[in-house]
Amino acid sequence: MSRTVIIDPVTRLEGHGKITIMLDDGGAVENALFHVTQVRGFERFSEGRPYYEMPSLMARVCGICPVSHLLASAKACEAIMSVRIPHTAAQLRRVLNLAQLLQSHALSFFYLASPDLLLGMESDPTTRNVLGVAAATPVLGKAGVALRRIGQTIIELLSGKRIHTGWVVPGGVTEPLTAEKRDSILALLPEALRDTQMALAAYKQIADKFKQEIEVFANFPSNYLGMVDSDGSAVYTDGNLRLIDQAGYTIEDDISAIRVTQVFGEAVEPYSFTKFPYYKPLGYPDGCYRVGPLARLNIVANMGTDCADKELKEFKQLSKGPVESSFFYHHARLVEMLYAIEMIERIMADPKILDKHVKAAAGVNRLEGAGHAEAPRGVLHHHYKVDENGKIVWANLMIATGHNNYAMNRGVLQAARAYVKKGKFTEGALNRIQAVVRTFDPCLSCSTHAYGQMPLNVELLNSDGEIVDRLVQG
Amino acid sequence: MSPDSDVKTLTIDEREVSARAGQTVLDVARENEIPIPTLCHLEGLSDVGACRLCLVEIAGSPKLLPACVTTVQEGMQITTDSERLRKHRRTILEMLFAERNHVCSVCVANNHCELQSMAQSMGLTHIRLPYRNAAYDVDASHIRFTVDHNRCILCQRCIRVCAEIEGAHVWDIMNRGTNCLVITDLKDDWGASTCTSCGKCVEVCPTGALFNKARVGSPHPKKPEFLPYLNLMRNA
Numbered sequence: 001m002s003r004t005v006i007i008d009p010v011t012r013l014e015g016h017g018k019i020t021i022m023l024d025d026g027g028a029v030e031n032a033l034f035h036v037t038q039v040r041g042f043e044r045f046s047e048g049r050p051y052y053e054m055p056s057l058m059a060r061v062c063g064i065c066p067v068s069h070l071l072a073s074a075k076a077c078e079a080i081m082s083v084r085i086p087h088t089a090a091q092l093r094r095v096l097n098l099a100q101l102l103q104s105h106a107l108s109f110f111y112l113a114s115p116d117l118l119l120g121m122e123s124d125p126t127t128r129n130v131l132g133v134a135a136a137t138p139v140l141g142k143a144g145v146a147l148r149r150i151g152q153t154i155i156e157l158l159s160g161k162r163i164h165t166g167w168v169v170p171g172g173v174t175e176p177l178t179a180e181k182r183d184s185i186l187a188l189l190p191e192a193l194r195d196t197q198m199a200l201a202a203y204k205q206i207a208d209k210f211k212q213e214i215e216v217f218a219n220f221p222s223n224y225l226g227m228v229d230s231d232g233s234a235v236y237t238d239g240n241l242r243l244i245d246q247a248g249y250t251i252e253d254d255i256s257a258i259r260v261t262q263v264f265g266e267a268v269e270p271y272s273f274t275k276f277p278y279y280k281p282l283g284y285p286d287g288c289y290r291v292g293p294l295a296r297l298n299i300v301a302n303m304g305t306d307c308a309d310k311e312l313k314e315f316k317q318l319s320k321g322p323v324e325s326s327f328f329y330h331h332a333r334l335v336e337m338l339y340a341i342e343m344i345e346r347i348m349a350d351p352k353i354l355d356k357h358v359k360a361a362a363g364v365n366r367l368e369g370a371g372h373a374e375a376p377r378g379v380l381h382h383h384y385k386v387d388e389n390g391k392i393v394w395a396n397l398m399i400a401t402g403h404n405n406y407a408m409n410r411g412v413l414q415a416a417r418a419y420v421k422k423g424k425f426t427e428g429a430l431n432r433i434q435a436v437v438r439t440f441d442p443c444l445s446c447s448t449h450a451y452g453q454m455p456l457n458v459e460l461l462n463s464d465g466e467i468v469d470r471l472v473q474g
Numbered sequence: 475m476s477p478d479s480d481v482k483t484l485t486i487d488e489r490e491v492s493a494r495a496g497q498t499v500l501d502v503a504r505e506n507e508i509p510i511p512t513l514c515h516l517e518g519l520s521d522v523g524a525c526r527l528c529l530v531e532i533a534g535s536p537k538l539l540p541a542c543v544t545t546v547q548e549g550m551q552i553t554t555d556s557e558r559l560r561k562h563r564r565t566i567l568e569m570l571f572a573e574r575n576h577v578c579s580v581c582v583a584n585n586h587c588e589l590q591s592m593a594q595s596m597g598l599t600h601i602r603l604p605y606r607n608a609a610y611d612v613d614a615s616h617i618r619f620t621v622d623h624n625r626c627i628l629c630q631r632c633i634r635v636c637a638e639i640e641g642a643h644v645w646d647i648m649n650r651g652t653n654c655l656v657i658t659d660l661k662d663d664w665g666a667s668t669c670t671s672c673g674k675c676v677e678v679c680p681t682g683a684l685f686n687k688a689r690v691g692s693p694h695p696k697k698p699e700f701l702p703y704l705n706l707m708r709n710a
Contacts, residue, residue, distance in 0.1 A: 050614045050622075057580045115553045164579070169691030361688060363617065389614040389665070 002030070002073055003423060010034075010434045016350075017442070019433060020271075021416045027423025032413040034437060036274040041394045046258065049391045051077050051364070056166050058382065061397070062443055063163055064107065067100035067155065068375030070168040071237060072382040074372025077170030080386055081362035088355040089172030090238060094157050095185075095275035097167070097237045097373060098340040102374035103151025105293075105333040105340075108441040109199065110144025113330055116435050121213070122428035140202055143195035144279045147337070150192045154344065157181045172359035179354060186348055192341045193307075200311065200334045210327060215438045217417040218326035218411025223279065224298045227374045227402060232301035233338060234308075236314065236374040242299055243279060243289060246323045251279065257370035259441050260381050260398065277398055288406035291378025292440060293332035298322035303335070305342035311335040326411055326439040333441070358379050364390045377441055401442040411436040411437035484550035493546045500528055500541040500684035503554060509549060510554050511563060511595070513588055513680055514629035517540045517699025519638060524630050525570075527563055528591070530554050539564065564596055572603040574610060576625040576681070585683030586695040590681075608652065615665030619686055621656070621675055626683035628654055637703055644669045648671060656683075674700075 005021040018035040042061055048058060055073040059066035071093055078085060085093075115128045118137055127135070134141025152162045158177065159167035167173050207214075228242045229235040241255035243263075255263055267276040267284040279287035289295070297316075303309050315335055318328060370383040376398030385394040415436045419429035453457065482493045484506050493502040498521065503510050513525040521542040529538040533551035538559070541552075553559070570589065571578070579586045610623035630647060633656060637643040644667055648657050658667035676684045678698045685694060 048609070050620055050690075052687060053580065053582075056691065060580065082505060124475070166584075166691040174692040204631060389613055389663075391612060 003027075005420070005425065007430055010437055013120045017437065018136065019412055019437070021433070022061050023420070023423050027421075029413070029416045029420050032409075032416040032433075032468065033271050034403075034409050034412045036272045036405075039273045043397060046392050046395050051080055051384060051386050051392055052170050054382075054384065054392065054395075055168055055170065056164070058397070060398075064104050064443055065100060065375045065377070065380075066164050067096050067168075068373050068380045068419040069382070070165070071097055071373040072371045072380045074168050074170050075257065075373065076369045076382040076384050078360075079369025079371060080364060080366050080384065080390070081170060081360075081369075083171055083360040083362045084457070085172040085360050086355070086357045088176065088350075088352050090359040090361075091166060091347050091353055092158060092173055092177055092358065094237045095344050096155060096348075098344050099151045099154035099158070101151075101236065101376050102340045102344075103148045103155070104441075105402045106144055106147035106151060108376070108438075109203075109330060109333055109337075110140070110147070110452045112441070113435075113438055114140070114144065116431065116438070117203070117210070117303060121432050121435065122176070122426075123316065125427060125431070128431075137202075140199060143199055147192055147195050147199075147294035150188045153188060154185050157184055171361055174359065176356045176358045177354055182348055182353060186345065189341055189345050193338070196334060196337045196341060197307070197331055200338070202330060203334055207331065212418075213407055213432065213435070214325045214327040216415050217401060217432075217439055218407055218414060219324050220410060220414065221322075221324060222407055223251065223282075223287070224295035225289045225291050225323060225379055226299040227372070227379060228298040228299055229304075233304040234296060234300045234302070241372070241379060244299055244322065246322065246324075248298065249284075256379065257372045257383070258368075260370060260372065260399060261383060261396070264398070266398065266402070270271075272405065274343075274405050275398075275402050277403050278406070285406050289403065290326075290407045291403040292329060292376075293336050294323060294326060294329045295378065296331045296374065297335060305339055305346065307342055308335055326407070326436065329439040334453050338456050364388060375443075377401055377443055378403050399442070401441070408437055408440050408442065411439075480549045482546045482550075484546055484548070484658060486551065486552045487554055495546070498542055499530060499539075499544045499546060499550075499552055502546055503541060503552075508554055510541050511592060512542060513592060513627060514631065516631050516634075516678055516698055516701065518636040518698075518705050519631060519678070522630055522634070524567055524628060529559060529562055531559065531681050533669050560596075564598065567593055567596060567598055568601045568603055570599075570627050571601050572605050574606070574626065576610065581625060581682040582685045582690050583625075583696075586693060587682060588680035606652070610655075611614045613658075613664045614687075615663035616669065616671075617665060618688070619664065619673065619684060620670060621658075621664060621684050623655055623684065624683075626656060627655065627681060630656070630679055631678040631680065632656055632684060635674045635678045636699070639701065640670060640672050640674050641671075642668065642670050645675060 002025055003023040007019040010017040010019055020033045021029055022031045024030040046057055054077055055070045056075040058069045061069050089468045111130045114133050118133050119128050146275055156162045159165035223243055223245050225241055225243045227235055227239040229239050242250055243252045245251050263280060265280045269276060278284040289314050303312050312335060364386060368385045372379060372381040380400055381398040383396045384392055387393055412433060419432050480495050482495055486503055490500060491506050500510055511526050511527045515521055523540040523543040526540055528541040530541045531553040535543060578590055584618055612622045614620045633645040636645040644658050645656055648655055658664045676686055677696050
């Protein structure tokens with residue numbers, strides 16, 4: 001008798017997700033799907049609003065990465081205004097984005113992933129959470145809290161608010177940086193660097209224990225998409241996109257924001273509210289790709305800062321071509337945190353960083369504009385059309401988690417096949433299947449942040465839809 | 475006119491006060507530092523009694539009367555704060571919030587909004603009425619300013635300042651009930667109207683309904699203090 005296993009909700013993610021595993025008559029995994037079960041409607045209800053309101057409106061998409069939405073949205077508005085923002089404003093925005101990268105990666109690694117990595121996939125689920133990590137390894141627990149605090153504090157120092165700031169506006173930012181705040185930011189960085197290096201060392205020590213997981217955690221050849229500077233180095237706010245293939249060769253380069261919709265299509269599957277973007281010339285699903293820390297490190301030639309470049313070299317040793325297992329998203333995330341800290345320090349040394357001219361003014365000069373930025377989870381794209389008075393008539397967002405949607409589904413299927421044998425599963429096996437999704441650090445919505453042990457309800461259904469077994473925790 | 479007839483004595487909240495004939499209850503209360511909440515009233519403009527928040531109880535009258543347009547009478551006994559008044563004022567405020575879209579988080583006037591401050595001062599934590607969620611138009615045709623009717627509470631300050639201070643009378647009001655809208659000229663686009671672009675209407679708007687495009691994202695405090703000064707200069 002064929003059966004279906006449903007994991008709902010998937011825990012330790014940003015938002016609500018569900019996994020369905022379908023078993024055949026012999027109990028082998030036939031298919032597995034990762035569902036995103038909520039619809040938000042931002043693209044629709046922003047219609048009719050003035051374009052200059054879009055950054056603060058769109059930042060509400062997410063409570064973890066509002067900065068990326070602010071930036072992508074402001075850049076789309078600036079395309080409509082046809083302005084180039086002042087150098088200082090651009091630099092300050094870069095720092096804002098890097099501070100968010102730091103705090104978001106800290107959240108992903110320490111709060112959401114480290115319980116699996118440090119305590120073990122099979123450890124007691126009642127203590128497999130950030131509090132369990134803090135109890136087992138207090139130093140790392142404290143480092144996680146500190147890194148998230150430092151990232152958020154930098155965001156607050158720059159913009160006046162930790163979440164959903166109105167500081168980023170079309171044309172630049174509303175307030176310049178003061179010398180006192182710059183010094184406060186710089187004073188936070190040495191601790192952040194120490195903590196990140198310690199976490200990286202701890203990760204490398206334990207990574208060898210996860211050979212089996214590395215083997216089956218979304219470990220397959222794929223294309224990768226990420227933002228890259230004109231010289232091939234890492235860039236997170238102001239750059240164009242590069243798509244590479246499974247061997248690391250560039251398929252398409254220098255993709256500006258306005259070209260994104262020409263180059264990428266968005267497929268829809270009936271089982272998820274998240275779209276499935278793909279590279280149009282290769283079609284769906286062959287043109288699907290991965291984004292985020294793993295993709296970015298696979299794409300860039302160098303990071304551009306000392307410590308991060310050393311780590312990038314080591315990272316690239318993991319594989320001859322692009323690093324394929326999504327398990328290494330965790331590793332890539334830690335390298336990016338190093339980069340963020342080093343780059344914030346460098347930008348703060350810019351002699352013009354305290355310049356008072358931080359905003360350009362203009363009205364509607366084009367009726368269409370697009371902008372993109374690297375969110376912690378990958379490429380984020382905003383595209384708007386306006387009427388002659390600047391009111392939004394059409395909006396489209398391509399979110400990082402959407403770009404990774406196909407890869408997450410494939411990863412879930414791969415892990416399910418490895419861990420569900422003859423229709424039998426253990427709590428540890430189910431945790432591993434969820435852990436595959438966690439490697440991507442998907443942000444399914446801003447509305448719910450998993451903390452500690454969330455309720456998990458796993459149901460085994462027979463072909464008639466009747467519940468034959470149930471596992472409840474939390 | 476004899477001095478006797480020029481001065482009225484009355485009680486507000488059981489306090490004996492004196493007033494000049496023709497003064498409103500609101501004026502006298504404020505002179506004596508007795509608080510009465512208002513939204514449509516603004517020092518320097520005429521009063522229209524639009525918001526009804528300043529309702530007070532007057533002994534001998536079964537009806538509640540708006541303090542801003544009720545003139546003092548000899549021997550009046552006025553109550554400005556009672557359970558009944560608090561209930562009515564709260565209901566008025568809830569109706570304002572339920573009628574149009576007042577989501578503070580993305581409003582340009584957040585933290586500088588008289589409606590928001592009023593709700594906070596009254597301890598309004600939720601709205602018992604169902605939200606209408608009606609979609610009103612946004613007129614962004616003016617080069618500097620925008621009117622978002624979703625955030626308008628129909629206080630008519632814009633109409634009064636435009637007519638009484640600027641002397642242009644570009645703003646007016648049309649329709650009734652929930653279809654009521656402030657309009658420029660004969661409902662022309664603001665950008666195509668006879669507006670002088672002086673910006674006084676923006677400065678007196680108590681919410682984010684009228685705002686300066688250049689201030690989006692920045693703190694957007696309104697500065698209506700110029701009105702008494704302008705009146706003073708005019709009368710000098």
